[in-house]
Amino acid sequence: MIINRDTIIKAYEESEIGEYAIPHFNHSDFWDMSFIVEAANEKDAPVIVACLPRVAERYGLDKLTLMMNFYSKHSEVPIIYHLDHCHDVDFCKRAIDAGFHSVMIDAASLSLEENIKTVKEVVDYARPRGVFVESEIGQIKSAGEEGYTPVSFKATVDEAMKLVEESDVDSLAVSIGSEHGFYAHAPELDFELLKRIKEKIPVPLVLHGGSGIPAKDVKTAIKHGIRKVNVGTEIRHTYITSLNASISENGAGVHTIDLFEEARIATKAVLGSWIEIDGAAGKGRKTYEK
Template sequence: MLTNLNEVLPQARKEGYAVPAFDCIEDFMVRTILDTAEKNNSPVILMSLRHDLEGKGFSYIAGLINKVAPKYHIPIVLHLDHAEDFEFIKKAIDNGFSSVMYDGSKLPFEENIKNTKEVVDYAHAKGVTVEAELGHVGGMNLDGSKEGDSQLTKSEDVKTFIEKTGVDALAVSIGTAHGVYESEPKLNIERLKEINEVSSVPLVLHGGSGTPVKQVQKSIKNGITKINIFADLRISMYKGLLKAAEKAKKDARIDPTPDMLFEPIKNYLSNTVATKIEELFSDNRV
């Protein structure tokens, strides 16, 4: 069933788990993630980036998820990830997204507040939840370019930001990065504790791929309720693709069957999703 962040994150915060948020780029990913989440009785957040929604992407991704969500018994949030353009956010809402993220983290504090408030006012009137970012999570973009250095969230800014914007969830920067890490990160749990102490809304951790499990779980125990995951999914599908190619070569097939092509990719992806659900303590929460 399709729902929004307000229907899944407060419970996660209360009960001490995090809802996995997976970026999806194709229907293959949507089906595998939803089937795996339902098998594990976990709420799930399916996310898309602007890059994947351009052209007919809204119809393929948002249209598909809105159509299939009622067939599942688990809560499903359709979430727009890292959007900086208000007009594009409006388009996402008009195309059935139940939640959006406005990312003004690169802007000055007051400008971030102003823009976020505009998005919140528009989205809430449509029954759509809003996530914003305070501080900045850096790392690598999908094209391999550097996104910029991370800037830790200042706990003293959190209360003012939430009160002035009315956001439903807040992404914070405590030491993670987007993409694949060049060295093992060390999360600033003390800063997270300070933020959680003053935050009236659930907190979000971006850059969940590759972050050591013990650190992830420590962040959950200190207020994180949504964790974004993408790079780990791409890596698992790549491993499945190599396995499929190896199998086809071994069998000397120039016309591999659909199962031979897709089954290894599906299995690797499903195993990763199931592992993340277990690590985030979100299994058997439905």
């Protein structure tokens, strides 16, 4: 399947009609990248496979997109490749040129005016090249960062409206109380804020920090307008712990293929669970056929 901005918009339109979220899974290397693609096809779900800039820098933009374009071309469901939380405009442009289907320019730590200016620069570069762009309003940080509380960095409706209207961005990550990483406390999502933003914002809304949010809260967020749910920490944690267990059990003499099989099984189980929570199972081929 050829993936571009038009097909991504179409996938989001389907999720809006069906009231589900497109699962977004961060990968760390080529192994867990393949696990995500396998899980998506087995669950018949559209997915967004994402990496952070540090992963892209380590493996190389061209190598990653070469592999992902192969997966996208031969997959029976939409496989969208996305650069997550990039703070650098030039790196976003490099990712676009390398063949990423979607990029997130994260300028949320800047003033609203600078955020808009930065996002618009990426949008203006991406749009004629058929690439989808995500931005962020409020700040979605990691628990434990100095001076951070989920309440202090929440999005506002007015700022969300202004950012979308003036930047013409394609989707918006909204800070409604979620955090990156595992939670040190029970997460408290501001569903009333989400509903108000949804009423005013015409583009798909994104929930970051999915790892550790109870399934019932994720489903409530989807009910109130979230159309993409990001999960990274739980996948990486499962991948590493299962790999460690396999090494401990089998020793260093085991073949790499066998060593990674336990990680594959465990990671795909988590991926499959999230696809079900997001309500995306059974939606992939339907999106593809249309």
